[in-house]
Amino acid sequence: GGQLCLKEHxxxxxxxxxxxxxxxxxxxxRPLRDSSTSKLEPxxxxxxxxxxxxxxxxxxxxxxxxASLIAAAIKQPEYAGKTFGVGSLLGDDQARDVDSLxxxxxxxxxxxxxxxxxxxxxxxxxxxxDVMFLTLVDSPQEGPLPFRDQPLFRKxxxxxxxxxxxxxxxxxSLNAERDLQ
Numbered sequence: 001g002g003q004l005c006l007k008e009h010x011x012x013x014x015x016x017x018x019x020x021x022x023x024x025x026x027x028x029x030r031p032l033r034d035s036s037t038s039k040l041e042p043x044x045x046x047x048x049x050x051x052x053x054x055x056x057x058x059x060x061x062x063x064x065x066x067a068s069l070i071a072a073a074i075k076q077p078e079y080a081g082k083t084f085g086v087g088s089l090l091g092d093d094q095a096r097d098v099d100s101l102x103x104x105x106x107x108x109x110x111x112x113x114x115x116x117x118x119x120x121x122x123x124x125x126x127x128x129x130d131v132m133f134l135t136l137v138d139s140p141q142e143g144p145l146p147f148r149d150q151p152l153f154r155k156x157x158x159x160x161x162x163x164x165x166x167x168x169x170x171x172x173s174l175n176a177e178r179d180l181q
Contacts, residue, residue, distance in 0.1 A: 008032050011128055015043035016168050020158045038166035039078060040131065051173035053137050057091040059173055062135045066171045067101035070133060074110065085129035086118040087160035089153075090137035095119045098135065121159035132164035136172040 007029060014031040021029040035043060051061030066086055073079045088094035099118035103111060117123055161168060
């Protein structure tokens with residue numbers, strides 16, 4: 001009936017799990033996976049685009065960038081055999097948009113071989129991918145974004161970020177100096 005708190009983490013390299021460790025576990029989680037076991041570097045990649053969230057929770061420029069980055073990665077030797085996931089942190093519409101782009105431009109056999117999944121945090125619960133792409137979707141309408149410190153957002157961010165084994169890409173349209181509180 002109670003909660004069991006994670007104390008050790010073996011899936012992600014340390015650079016990836018540290019985000020969740022700070023956000024949700026007050027630094028109590030001990031990363032067990034040595035970063036040298038992953039040849040993909042850097043382990044966390046920030047990719048900013050000049051996009052805007054529309055009224056349907058889709059940021060088309062982030063969708064295009066995410067799909068393009070995955071299609072390009074698949075062609076690179078260091079990503080040979082790697083699996084991919086796309087997590088949308090603001091609902092399902094963005095994930096469906098990225099999924100549609102990928103299915104249009106990748107052969108079905110590649111899609112299956114790479115175990116590509118696009119969704120919000122829920123489809124990734126208990127799952128993992130070698131490389132995760134997180135698309136933030138959000139962009140300010142008037143002034144800085146509201147602070148997203150509610151438990152729902154913490155859980156989404158934690159699940160999405162901690163699914164990546166080797167590398168996590170954060171695709172966003174935010175200017176930290178202007179758009180964040």
